[in-house]
Amino acid sequence: MSAARVGVVTFPGTLDDQDAARAVRHAGGEAVPLWHADTDLKGVDALFLPGGFSYGDYLRCGAISRFAPLMGEVVRAAGAGLPVLGTCNGFQILCEAHLLPGALVRNGGLHYVCRDQRLRIESTDTPWTSGYTAGQEVVIPIKHGEGRYVAAPDTIDALEAGGQVVVRYLGNPNGSLNDIAGIRNEAGNVVGLMPHPEHAVEDLTGGPGTDGLGFFTSILKKLVNA
Amino acid sequence: MARVIVDVMLKPEILDPQGQAIARALPRLGFSGVSAVRQGKRFEVEIDGPADEAALADVRNMAETLLANTVIEDFTVRVEG
Amino acid sequence: MARVIVDVMLKPEILDPQGQAIARALPRLGFSGVSAVRQGKRFEVEIDGPADEAALADVRNMAETLLANTVIEDFTVRVEG
Amino acid sequence: MIDSVSRAEQTPGERLPYVELGMKDEEYQRVRDILGRRPTSSELAIYSVMWSEHCSYKSSKVHLRQFGTKAPKSEALLVGMGENAGVVDIGDGWAATFKIESHNHPSYVEPHQGAATGVGGIVRDIMSMGARPVAVMDALRFGAADAPDTRRVLPGVVEGISSYGNCLGLPNIGGELAFDPCYIGNPLVNALCVGLLRKDQIKLATAPGPGNKVVLFGALTGPDGIGGASVLASATFEDGSETKRPSVQVGDPFMEKLLIECCLELFQADVVVGIQDLGAAGVSCATTELAANGTGGMDVQLDLVPLRDPTLRPEEILMSESQERMMAVVTPADIPAFLEICAKWDIPATVIGEVTDTKRLVMTWHGETIVDLPPGTAANEGPVYERPFHEPEGQSALNADDPARLARPDDLRATLLRLLGSPNLASKEWVTGQYDRYVRGNTVLAQPADAGVLRVSEVMPGATETNRGIALATDGNGRYARLDPYAGAQLALAESYRNVAVTGARPLAVTNCLNFGSPEDPEVMWQFAEAVRGLADACKALGVPVTGGNVSFYNQTGAAPIHPTPVVGVLGVLEDVRRRVPSGFTGLGERVVLLGETADEFGGSQWAQVDHDHLGGLPPAVNLEAERALATVLVEAATRGLLTGSHDLSDGGLAIAIAEACLANDVGCVVTLPGDDAFTDLFSESASRALVTVVPESFHAFAELCSVHEVPCSTLGVTGGSSLVVEGVLDIPLPELRQTHESPLPALFG
């Protein structure tokens, strides 16, 4: 059986692509590099949009990247149910592309924040979090200057009511509404979060522990079983 | 050649911590009488042709899709002058 | 109650990486006819009293010391209207 | 009007504003002698920047030579001083290149951009060696923490480093933050970058092969940092377009990130013959150095340089310090492939010239020759000064003012808390929390740690899996160096070396940034000469060569120079990075062991500063043999897995080291002091010491190792509990300790 293939997208200014690919391999999958200017998803089984500062984040995080040729394919594939995970800048791009509701704006404290963050996994109802238990507390690094999740009140209500909040901060680092660290779309296949699970997959490197590995093992298990 | 200005501000209901931080700092710097500050963005777009209706429609489109995120921001477009 | 607008832009001779990144991306996004983009900041300052000369002088002072970094930025102050 | 070579020949008497450009009469005369005529204004632009202190090292050169003449033999050294950065063999076919550089003055004028472009510049130095930059560090010094100007400068500097480094995707794995009134008006912003490459892929700044093309790529050239050149452009030659020329450069980290990826792809495609970054002195420096180090000649069509501002004059183009630019030498056959890779990364690239064998650097401007000079005379044969120096007046009085006269405290608990909560010793989390320390996924140790540690795991052709790691630390102590610059420089090296060794890494090589006042002041020059001599001697004694560095002079406000501040960076290697040792207490019931000898040494100490605002006497004694033995023990013990924690002792002495070790993972300890004077035991800053933890089963083996290497070793106590307890002296609950340690910087800077 060949390993499940997870596409890792690189935009100009993407930074965590090598880390994301390493995490995919670490969990037993094959990481397939995808280039923003291409229009071919190379038949991957799932997609990872890593963090970084695409286009320098100059205008607004993710604002320019969402127009990349590849994003047209991403939107189409996500609509067809392909599992997609965006972390940090990837989350911002998914919001800008309207694959996820709401937006991410400047941290309340106005500083970039890099720290090992306590989180609670709220929903295991996604292909990326099925390996966790609901309510499980984990520590995964965050590192961002614009990670405050905001959305209209009815959007927030709908997210809460629909169980679409996937990860919540324990100790809000940036002023996100309802302590939201990550959400999913209604269908559940598209997930975005500010924390960086790819920086918590090995004891040797990154944040303390390996609490982030579950995102990668969840998706690979699902793909293998599919 | 003309210059079109696009102003982008957070919607009033979205918290603006930058504006708030400035408003809080003002009294300390000896400025009184300011009740609120909001911080937004200003773009100066130089267009090749004249700023006619077609060009402005183009810039409006650009503002709508790129320069502003209408989920959280409002924008206005005007010709400088 | 009045609203005073402070526009802050990088001085023309200073590199504006933000504006350049936008300008470079525009053609790829299907927008043609734009020769340059510059990105700056816009502040909306709500003052308690009327926007008379004294108040404007105050805001100008505020812009000079806090809102703009005059080493690299220019600013303009005007009453909204 | 363009000042061409033929015009220069026709108007021999025309006076050029060389004085305004900082050139001395005799320097200008030398240029005339070299050229056999008066220089053109463009030639003068080139010579004036290339012969500036910054580019030519004219005041420091005669001293810096010692780093070469006294260099210890090192098989690890692949590229030594003189290139953009030194390169060190770290095993398994891997090499590391690293360098530290200052951006002090720009950071005072515009803290954010000054610091940001400081990071950008050093990263390009590392790229130009053919390496992938893999991490940055920053060593910062400011005036008093509560001084108003520090509140302006520090947050801006940190934000600049944070925004530039984070956006580039380079983890920040360490640095320093120190406050002292001497840096008011003259902060020190020293940035370090380290890169990795395969040993056989080193690139050099050289332009061999006549017919090869010269390509300028990266950002467009604008009027950045050319205040001086404008004097030249407008003083002699009437010119209508008098646009403003800013002296502040603005960085574009996004462009730099693209440049990094673009360069790596160019290296992989093997389409680069020689490469040079454009730093200070921009095109002048890149063209003269590339030409001088290659076949010897180059023709450049200066009007082909793509401009951000079309009004720039040739003199200004030559001196522009626009950031994010590189220059490469490429064979004609490889040009299409080169340009295609640049296009993929949206990087403007332009062929502006060609390598020749004429031994001349010739530049034209719309067909007219404006530069025709032997490039070596600008690049390598600048003026060299033997500046006079003598011991500062009052130096011996300063040394005689021994801290022994200072009243010593009774309440050591309060003293510990006072020191731990002083800005110099308080937690740096307010700063480090703004830096991405995880990006690239290879960060093994970063703050709080004695040295940053990275796993060597880069995807590169020829690379195989390895468990290798590198460790890096920077240290400097202006107070020690003020008391004795010779010893101060050695102590800086010793501390940095020790910080690398405590992680388990074997120290390999050194970089340094020498921050001093004006070299024209004989007292400053003495400090400089002593510091260089001390550092060179210590490098020899410790067996670690200097691979490169940077000199920053004129750090003074008015007539008052800063403390002499040599900042020393040490690179070490871990054969198996999984054996790295963290700096804090981790387990319970482990033995807390002090290595080294403690004497009553308070000259330049933190205690003397915090409690008495005193600087006098002599710094702690230097014992490089002890330092070397200590490092040997630490590295071997780590390699054999005997240590669970290892932290060096430095500022604030044992008390601060224990407190930091407790706070790392919230593990307390109960210790008994070994000596008969608790104050000295706790706060003395004797060098060559470390605090380690050892599980009881390993203790015997460890003690034996210490005795073989004659490293004094005394068990102080055990880890555990929720307080820092020094029996009979103090007992501080960890929450109180943490509050004291963590609150000062946020309270000061928001």
Ligand SMILES: Nc1ncnc2c1ncn2[C@@H]1O[C@H](COP(=O)(O)OP(=O)(O)O)[C@@H](O)[C@H]1O
């Ligand atoms: N300016 C800085 N940039 C990055 N890291 C820093 C900076 N200042 C301090 N640090 C990091 O914070 C931690 C604690 O610093 P410090 O207390 O000075 O360490 P030490 O006393 O062991 O030299 C270290 O990991 C150090 O590298």
Ligand SMILES: [Mg+2]
């Ligand atoms: Mg240390």
